[in-house]
Every structure is written in C-alpha cells, then in structure tokens.
Amino acid sequence: MKKATSVLLAVILMASCLVPAGAVSAWDVYWADSKEAARGIIMQPGEDETQRNFSWYMDADVTSCHVEISDNPQMANAEIISGEIIDAYRGDKVAKVTVSELELGETYYYTCVSGDEKSAVYTFETVEADSFSALYLSDIHISGDSRDAVKDTAFMFADLLNDATARADVNLILSAGDQASDGLRCEYEGLTFSPLSRSLSFATTIGNHDRKGVDYRYFTNLPNEDKIVISSYQGGNYYFVKGEVLFLCLDSNNASGTDHYRFVKNAVKENPDCKWRVVMMHHDLYGGTIESRESENRLLRLLYSPIMDEFNIDLALLGHSHHYSVSDVVYNGKSVAELANGGTVENAQGTVYMVSASVSRPRDEEGEIPYSDLIAIGMDEHTDRLYNIIDFSSDAITVTTYEVGSDEVHANFTLTKTEDFDAPSFSFFRKLFAKLVNFIGTIYAVFNNIGVFSDLKEDGFDVPFIEVVF
Numbered sequence: 001m002k003k004a005t006s007v008l009l010a011v012i013l014m015a016s017c018l019v020p021a022g023a024v025s026a027w028d029v030y031w032a033d034s035k036e037a038a039r040g041i042i043m044q045p046g047e048d049e050t051q052r053n054f055s056w057y058m059d060a061d062v063t064s065c066h067v068e069i070s071d072n073p074q075m076a077n078a079e080i081i082s083g084e085i086i087d088a089y090r091g092d093k094v095a096k097v098t099v100s101e102l103e104l105g106e107t108y109y110y111t112c113v114s115g116d117e118k119s120a121v122y123t124f125e126t127v128e129a130d131s132f133s134a135l136y137l138s139d140i141h142i143s144g145d146s147r148d149a150v151k152d153t154a155f156m157f158a159d160l161l162n163d164a165t166a167r168a169d170v171n172l173i174l175s176a177g178d179q180a181s182d183g184l185r186c187e188y189e190g191l192t193f194s195p196l197s198r199s200l201s202f203a204t205t206i207g208n209h210d211r212k213g214v215d216y217r218y219f220t221n222l223p224n225e226d227k228i229v230i231s232s233y234q235g236g237n238y239y240f241v242k243g244e245v246l247f248l249c250l251d252s253n254n255a256s257g258t259d260h261y262r263f264v265k266n267a268v269k270e271n272p273d274c275k276w277r278v279v280m281m282h283h284d285l286y287g288g289t290i291e292s293r294e295s296e297n298r299l300l301r302l303l304y305s306p307i308m309d310e311f312n313i314d315l316a317l318l319g320h321s322h323h324y325s326v327s328d329v330v331y332n333g334k335s336v337a338e339l340a341n342g343g344t345v346e347n348a349q350g351t352v353y354m355v356s357a358s359v360s361r362p363r364d365e366e367g368e369i370p371y372s373d374l375i376a377i378g379m380d381e382h383t384d385r386l387y388n389i390i391d392f393s394s395d396a397i398t399v400t401t402y403e404v405g406s407d408e409v410h411a412n413f414t415l416t417k418t419e420d421f422d423a424p425s426f427s428f429f430r431k432l433f434a435k436l437v438n439f440i441g442t443i444y445a446v447f448n449n450i451g452v453f454s455d456l457k458e459d460g461f462d463v464p465f466i467e468v469v470f
C-alpha cells in the first residue's frame with residue numbers, strides 16, 4: 001500500500017515544483033486540482049476483511065454510481081459494483097457502495113464513478129494474517145464553514161497521515177469522534193482529501209461536534225449498523241471484524257444504555273471466535289481533567305463501565321477530553337492490574353481506557369483537576385499533537401504513542417492474552433441497578449433527541465421526527 005500511495009504523493013510533490021518556491025504548498029496544489037478533494041470519498045471497513053464500504057458526494061443530476069475495482073493499476077478486467085444513491089437534503093446526493101468477496105493479503109485498485117465522472121485510481125490492501133497495525137487518533141476537528149476555511153486543519157491531518165504511514169505499515173484508521181467541528185460537508189471533504197485517507201480503511205465514530213450538522217450520516221457508510229435505536233439522527237452503533245479483533249463502535253451521544261447493552265450483547269454473540277474486543281466511542285470516562293465535565297463523566301461511567309465489564313472489553317479507545325491518558329486495567333471501577341509506560345500486562349481481565357489527544361486542537365492549558373488515580377500514563381506537554389500506532393496480533397496488543405513530526409516515543413505498553421477469560425458473574429442487585437441506569441438513560445435519550453429534532457428544524461432541515469427521535 002505504501003508503495004502505491006507514495007506514487008500519488010510523488011505526483012503531488014512534483015506538482016508543487018511547477019509553482020514558484022514558497023508561493024503555495026504541495027497540499028495547496030493538490031487541493032486546487034483534485035476533483036476528489038470536493039467529493040469526500042471515504043473507504044470504511046466492511047463487515048469483515050473481505051469487504052470495504054465506500055461513500056462519496058455527487059451532484060444532484062447524477063443518476064448512477066459504482067465502484068470499479070481491479071487487481072492492477074491499469075484497471076484491466078475491472079469488476080463493476082453498483083451502489084445506492086441517497087438524497088442528502090440540500091439537493092446533493094451521496095453514493096454508497098459495498099465491495100465484497102475481497103481476497104485476503106491482496107492489493108486492490110479502485111475508482112469511484114458518479115455518472116460519467118471517474119475519480120483517480122486509488123489503492124488499498126487487505127490483510128492476510130491476524131496481525132495488522134492501526135492508526136488510532138481522536139478529535140481531528142477539521143474546522144471551517146467553507147472550502148477555503150477548512151484548509152489549515154485538513155492539511156494538518158494530511159501531514160499526520162504522512163508521518164504515521166512513514167513510520168508503520170498501517171492498514172486501518174481508528175478515529176474516536178469529532179472528526180469535524182460543526183458536522184459540515186466541507187469539513188468532511190477536508191477530512192478525506194489526502195490520498196492516504198482513501199487507501200486506509202477509515203473507521204469513524206460520531207462525536208458531539210459531528211452531531212452539530214447533518215452530514216455525518218451521509219458522509220459515512222457503516223457496516224453492521226444498528227438501525228433500531230433510540231439514538232441521534234446521525235447514526236447508530238456499528239461493528240466490524242478484522243483479524244481476531246471485534247471492533248464495537250458506539251455512538252456515545254446516545255444515552256440509551258438499553259441500546260448499547262443490546263447491541264454489544266448481539267455483536268459479541270455473533271462473533272464468538274474473536275479473541276479481542278475493542279470499543280471505540282467518543283466520550284472519555286476516566287481521563288477527564290476538566291472539572292465542569294466531571295458530573296457528565298460520572299454518569300457516563302455508570303452507563304458504560306458495566307457493559308465493558310460484562311462483555312470483557314479489552315481496550316476502550318476514547319476521545320473528547322483532548323487530554324492524552326491511559327488507565328490501568330480497570331474492572332468494576334477499580335484497578336485490577338497496574339499498567340506502566342514501557343510495560344506489559346499479562347492476562348488481566350478488565351479494560352484499559354485510553355484517550356488520544358486532539359489532532360488539531362491540543363488543550364494548551366493543564367487540566368483543572370488532576371488525572372484520576374486510575375490513570376497510569378498522562379501527558380506532560382499539553383500542546384503536543386499525538387497519535388498512536390496499535391499493533392494487533394493473536395496474543396498481544398501493543399500501543400505506541402508518537403508526537404507528530406518527532407521520532408520520540410511518548411509512551412508504549414502491551415497487553416497480552418494467552419488464555420480465555422470466563423464470562424463474569426454479577427449479583428442480582430448489580431444487574432438490576434445496571435438495567436435501571438440503562439432505562440433512565442433511554443428516557444433521557446428520547447427527550448434529548450426531541451431537542452436535536454427542534455434544533456435541526458430551526459436550522460432549516462426538513463427531517464422526519466421519527467428518524468431523529470427513534
């Protein structure tokens with residue numbers, strides 16, 4: 001993958017040589033020339049490694065869409081896979097295509113076709129074995145209300161992708177929410193304008209900022225999505241399998257514990273052979289350092305921690321606080337195994353809660369309150385822009401955190417699992433309390449969504465009540 005994408009990046013760099021030095025950057029040239037920069041093409045995980053989901057914006061008069069996919073860059077003998085066209089409320093449309101029956105350990109080339117318009121050819125790889133590497137980050141915050149205004153943060157993210165892919169053979173992006181600051185189409189275009197973002201499986205999770213607009217729903221094409229939810233209009237929970245890992249992506253804007261419990265239970269039941277379970281969601285649980293958010297964090301811990309415990313979630317990848325933190329292995333709200341920077345934790349039954357710092361909006365002040373005692377690794381310099389390479393294998397997960405543009409390793413740790421954990425058993429009263437909390441969360445979610453519905457109406461979106469609230 002790196003070889004093929006480096007060809008594209010070389011083209012971008014050559015293009016920049018055609019303009020006077022210092023006038024514009026390579027990204028500026030690509031931004032101006034590339035049709036794709038305004039199409040928001042995203043390739044997301046499919047249900048498993050044999051699938052990929054594609055989505056992109058199209059003009060209102062386009063009546064067909066498909067992906068052409070081939071095993072060679074000349075696109076000889078390309079297979080054509082048709083997709084679905086969805087109206088996106090403002091007259092524009094989105095294409096959604098799922099490519100299936102991919103072979104493992106292969107390199108593919110694809111182009112996205114809207115009517116007569118073809119995108120450039122992009123490439124991606126499927127992983128063969130259970131070992132693969134992912135780039136985990138959060139709070140990318142592409143920001144701006146116009147195509148020009150989003151350039152700064154879009155280029156910042158593009159630079160990070162260059163940095164991370166030069167360091168590791170990454171196959172998957174895990175983005176824990178707040179991809180955009182106002183949920184606008186131009187922000188999602190900025191998010192996906194680097195060719196690298198179209199060569200990696202880009203798994204997103206909805207953040208509170210993505211929920212401010214209506215575009216997250218159109219921009220994404222999510223596998224195994226939970227449609228029957230008391231959730232936000234923007235999309236529900238979804239899961240996918242890669243190697244031996246079950247990735248459970250939760251919409252933590254949705255306070256319905258009933259939804260989340262049912263979704264995780266079903267996904268775990270459907271995938272009994274996955275050795276590792278990773279939750280990705282936006283809101284932080286244990287690593288927050290802002291006093292005014294602590295009451296919200298306490299409520300979120302009541303909702304989510306019992307689910308993490310009951311379903312043996314190994315790693316929770318979070319965001320929202322913009323403060324990097326890694327917890328000990330936590331079970332029932334207590335540390336059950338200490339984690340240390342550079343260390344390995346073997347066969348500990350519980351969850352490590354991790355928050356990645358923001359890609360473009362590092363908090364430039366120290367936290368108002370100290371990290372909780374459960375946090376094992378924190379952040380010294382609060383202006384650092386950090387990202388994480390996670391190496392998954394059958395018996396280990398290793399997380400290494402880097403600062404953008406620096407060779408220094410900020411932190412690393414390994415979790416190993418060489419034996420299966422028993423399903424935990426809880427007392428009658430603990431189960432009853434969890435059910436009660438989930439139910440109260442569900443009632444809250446309904447009222448919260450009525451507020452979302454009226455806000456959308458006020459903003460001029462003709463959205464149906466039933467879709468927003470239920």
Ligand SMILES: [Fe+2]
Binds near residue numbers: 139178207209320322
């Ligand atoms: Fe954020």
Ligand SMILES: [Fe+2]
Binds near residue numbers: 207
């Ligand atoms: Fe957030």
